[in-house]
Amino acid sequence: xxxxxxxxxxxxxxxxxxxxxxxxxxxxxxxxxxxxxxxxxxxxxxxxxxxxxxxxxxxxxxxxxxxxxxxxxxxxxxxxxxxxxxxxxxxxxxxxxxxxxxxxxxxxxxxxxxxxxxxxxxxxxxx
Numbered sequence: 001x002x003x004x005x006x007x008x009x010x011x012x013x014x015x016x017x018x019x020x021x022x023x024x025x026x027x028x029x030x031x032x033x034x035x036x037x038x039x040x041x042x043x044x045x046x047x048x049x050x051x052x053x054x055x056x057x058x059x060x061x062x063x064x065x066x067x068x069x070x071x072x073x074x075x076x077x078x079x080x081x082x083x084x085x086x087x088x089x090x091x092x093x094x095x096x097x098x099x100x101x102x103x104x105x106x107x108x109x110x111x112x113x114x115x116x117x118x119x120x121x122x123x124x125x126x127x
Contacts, residue, residue, distance in 0.1 A: 013041035
């Protein structure tokens with residue numbers, strides 16, 4: 001039996017200074033289980049690492065998970081920077097730090113509750 005190859009459509013990472021890998025691994029597992037093509041970069045990733053991978057054909061989403069305030073920046077400032085760096089991608093953000101986010105951006109989806117994450121994974125989420 002031939003195994004079906006799923007092309008990647010989402011990149012997962014935790015920003016530089018964020019070392020909580022387990023939630024990101026679990027989200028990656030759930031995405032794969034629901035037939036998403038993922039590229040898992042892991043924790044403590046600088047945006048310069050994400051940039052060339054985001055240019056790959058088929059990548060539509062960049063998913064970041066943030067539990068701690070890793071840089072001393074306001075979360076809104078970080079999210080604005082990511083949204084501006086990748087204007088043609090949908091930025092999906094989850095983790096407890098997202099509860100502090102105040103601003104919205106055109107290409108940003110904030111997942112503030114576990115059920116939001118599950119609905120996104122099942123492609124049922126509407127912000």
